[in-house]
Amino acid sequence: MELSDFCQMKGKVSTRSISSLFSLNNRAAAMSLTAAGLFLDYSKQNITEHELSLLIAWAKEQGLADDIQQMFSGEKINSTENRAVLHSVLRAPNAVKKTILKDVAEEVIETERRVEKIVDEVRSGKLISASGKQYTDVLVIGIGGSFYGVKVALTALRPFCSNTLSVHVLANVDGGAVQEKLANLDVSTTLVIVISKTFTTQETLLNAKAVKQWMLTKSDTQYSRNVISTQWFAISTNIAKATDFGLLVDHIFPMWDWVGGRFSLWSAVGLPLALAIGNQAFAQLKQGAYEMDQHFSHSAFEDNMPVIMALIGIWNRNVLAHSSLAILPYDHSLRALPGYLQQTDMESNGKSVNKKGEKLTCTTAPIVFGQEGTNSQHAFMQLMHQSDEIIPTDFIVALKGASELEEHHKVLVANCFAQSEALMQGKILIQAQQELLEQGFNSEEIKKLAPHKVMKGNTPSNMLMLDEVSPHSFGALLALYEHKIAAQGFLWKINSFDQWGVELGKQLGQQILSVIDGGEDPSLSASTSALISRFKYANVAK
Numbered sequence: 001m002e003l004s005d006f007c008q009m010k011g012k013v014s015t016r017s018i019s020s021l022f023s024l025n026n027r028a029a030a031m032s033l034t035a036a037g038l039f040l041d042y043s044k045q046n047i048t049e050h051e052l053s054l055l056i057a058w059a060k061e062q063g064l065a066d067d068i069q070q071m072f073s074g075e076k077i078n079s080t081e082n083r084a085v086l087h088s089v090l091r092a093p094n095a096v097k098k099t100i101l102k103d104v105a106e107e108v109i110e111t112e113r114r115v116e117k118i119v120d121e122v123r124s125g126k127l128i129s130a131s132g133k134q135y136t137d138v139l140v141i142g143i144g145g146s147f148y149g150v151k152v153a154l155t156a157l158r159p160f161c162s163n164t165l166s167v168h169v170l171a172n173v174d175g176g177a178v179q180e181k182l183a184n185l186d187v188s189t190t191l192v193i194v195i196s197k198t199f200t201t202q203e204t205l206l207n208a209k210a211v212k213q214w215m216l217t218k219s220d221t222q223y224s225r226n227v228i229s230t231q232w233f234a235i236s237t238n239i240a241k242a243t244d245f246g247l248l249v250d251h252i253f254p255m256w257d258w259v260g261g262r263f264s265l266w267s268a269v270g271l272p273l274a275l276a277i278g279n280q281a282f283a284q285l286k287q288g289a290y291e292m293d294q295h296f297s298h299s300a301f302e303d304n305m306p307v308i309m310a311l312i313g314i315w316n317r318n319v320l321a322h323s324s325l326a327i328l329p330y331d332h333s334l335r336a337l338p339g340y341l342q343q344t345d346m347e348s349n350g351k352s353v354n355k356k357g358e359k360l361t362c363t364t365a366p367i368v369f370g371q372e373g374t375n376s377q378h379a380f381m382q383l384m385h386q387s388d389e390i391i392p393t394d395f396i397v398a399l400k401g402a403s404e405l406e407e408h409h410k411v412l413v414a415n416c417f418a419q420s421e422a423l424m425q426g427k428i429l430i431q432a433q434q435e436l437l438e439q440g441f442n443s444e445e446i447k448k449l450a451p452h453k454v455m456k457g458n459t460p461s462n463m464l465m466l467d468e469v470s471p472h473s474f475g476a477l478l479a480l481y482e483h484k485i486a487a488q489g490f491l492w493k494i495n496s497f498d499q500w501g502v503e504l505g506k507q508l509g510q511q512i513l514s515v516i517d518g519g520e521d522p523s524l525s526a527s528t529s530a531l532i533s534r535f536k537y538a539n540v541a542k
């Protein structure tokens, strides 16, 4: 069967009610599974077991098992950059690293040791600043894949973070953001980590320069000579550029071209996180991810959580033509997850040609958005309930809350379950009329009000449950989404591991900067030229 054959089923599928599918009484049990400590209920999706089995058969025909195998074994599947995709090996035991990475394994293992050593030394106060003080803060500078992973994990694992060492992340190239971060930092107790695979990224370098300037200016003169070489560290493939910037070679941790930015948390990029949560918790994070890797690479597709989620995503995107995916974590600690997944999913699968460069005949990545529950209920969920747009949703919730406020967690979870039920059940006109009648409205009022109270329902959702948000479960969760996205890319026959789409903006950004600085560029549109003039006038006028 081809994907286009499934698309023929749209008419029949989209008009049936998801609730009616529950007439088969074992649906909830049959359409749920566990992996690496996570539980997934996908029974509220608009798909039957039979349809899913057809999709699984299709995935097998497409060679998904070989694709997965090729990724884990280090084939150069990132074809446009001629690179392997091996972030998963970074969370595997050393014996696996040696088998897969061969000569490079030693460097990878040595880098892990170096990360662990510096984490211990900073946290124990053995490694001190240029002025001899214990570090109280870490400022991380990076953007894109060199930012989101660290950010999401720091937010998720806040309860596991040190109380004496705070980690702050600076990404956006905005003077306001820089000043806000620096306002509460003390140069004599701040360790700086620059994360940049290339060490050429404009935003990161400009931020690094500003922070360097701040550190040099604010340091006592007797320490300013050593402050950068002592207190700055970097994770980069570009040793030359990092040393030119003033970093000691010993303070630079390598990255490898087979680790994409958005999958790099598991490498030395995780250093700031490890500083915050300690080596043991960082190892548990990797262990959780490794268990998901094992599950993904070895489980039958029928029981394979990333594969099932990938197929359901394809069903929603291509067969039912739903263009978005809402990520709604009902857990304050997971509030950065939607932003993280926007990058992981849309930068990976936001493509329209296949690996051979041919135009695709199907759509790919959904528009991913979201926010923590219950805030989203008081915002965009109105549209999800009452507009004509059907937005498939991933609800994510922990069985145990992070706080001692048990009542809060009960209310949070009740809201989460309620939304998944409400999105599926909806409310038809007759129900709305009946409710209004029971509330004492007269027939004239009911006629006017009832249509406004109808909810379309039939919105499919997944419910992902963690026992609690811990380094282990969070590692498994990140790996689950990484693999779901990879599996979708394999099935769409695209390269999920490059991101050429971000380049044009970068290039034009440089051109425009030179026009702002006095150059000329006749290739720019009249609109942009006028905007530049307006900006220049406002700044000259100051």
Ligand SMILES: O=P(O)(O)OC[C@H]1O[C@](O)(CO)[C@@H](O)[C@@H]1O
Residues within 6 Å of the ligand: 143, 144, 145, 146, 195, 196, 197, 198, 199, 200, 201, 204, 260, 261, 262, 499, 502
């Ligand atoms: O780590 P670098 O080289 O500074 O690049 C930053 C990020 O920008 C991108 O090029 C585009 O988002 C990502 O691939 C990368 O993670």
